[in-house]
Amino acid sequence: MRMIRFVPVLALALCATACSAPAETVLPDPTAAPTAAPTAEPTPEVTPEPTPDIQVVDGITYVNGILIANKSYSLPADYAPGVSEEAQSAFEEMAAGAAQDGINLYIASGFRSYDYQAKLYQRYVDRDGKEKADTYSARPGHSEHQTGLAFDLNEVSDAFIGTPEAEWLAAHAHEYGFIIRYPADKVEITGYKYEPWHVRYLGKETAAAVYESGLCLEEYLGIDSVYAD
Numbered sequence: 001m002r003m004i005r006f007v008p009v010l011a012l013a014l015c016a017t018a019c020s021a022p023a024e025t026v027l028p029d030p031t032a033a034p035t036a037a038p039t040a041e042p043t044p045e046v047t048p049e050p051t052p053d054i055q056v057v058d059g060i061t062y063v064n065g066i067l068i069a070n071k072s073y074s075l076p077a078d079y080a081p082g083v084s085e086e087a088q089s090a091f092e093e094m095a096a097g098a099a100q101d102g103i104n105l106y107i108a109s110g111f112r113s114y115d116y117q118a119k120l121y122q123r124y125v126d127r128d129g130k131e132k133a134d135t136y137s138a139r140p141g142h143s144e145h146q147t148g149l150a151f152d153l154n155e156v157s158d159a160f161i162g163t164p165e166a167e168w169l170a171a172h173a174h175e176y177g178f179i180i181r182y183p184a185d186k187v188e189i190t191g192y193k194y195e196p197w198h199v200r201y202l203g204k205e206t207a208a209a210v211y212e213s214g215l216c217l218e219e220y221l222g223i224d225s226v227y228a229d
């Protein structure tokens with residue numbers, strides 16, 4: 001009787017050992033090296049957006065030291081510096097350079113006062129409506145022509161697009177300190193249609209930097225060009 005009673009106890013003990021053994025082998029070993037290697041990709045380098053240094057002096061906005069007039073930044077109504085002498089002489093140097101390549105450049109429109117721009121803009125609004133006028137004509141105070149640093153050259157119309165003069169300007173303006181201010185592929189950013197005739201004087205160093213960046217001035221400075229209302 002004693003032997004009979006002992007057997008089931010032994011069998012139970014054997015079973016418990018046999019059943020638990022395989023289970024132990026599949027348990028993860030916390031000390032083992034992880035099977036999946038951690039992502040080897042390096043952390044992408046984050047280039048922080050440069051924060052523009054915006055200074056307003058007597059109502060005139062300078063972004064990183066560059067005078068700005070666009071849809072976001074306006075000029076006081078009484079700001080009337082006339083054409084910048086530096087921009088004028090840079091234009092003359094550019095016109096001389098162009099002439100050597102058989103290209104004739106002339107100024108169609110330079111400095112425009114606030115009052116003149118007001119009349120011009122109103123005329124376009126009367127003709128085409130405000131929404132359309134805003135795509136090609138600046139509201140008074142927002143025109144780059146009021147800075148005295150911008151010129152419209154030669155034929156101020158779409159007929160200028162693709163002319164040898166327009167091509168020459170696009171390729172060489174920066175060598176003389178100018179940029180094509182409203183490029184064809186930046187309409188949504190500048191807020192203006194493509195104007196291959198409108199150049200902005202920035203000085204040779206900055207103009208070359210903007211040209212080489214492939215950015216429009218707003219992108220280059222990290223600002224926008226949007227009317228508040």
Ligand SMILES: [Zn+2]
Nearest residue numbers: 145151152198
């Ligand atoms: Zn213009």
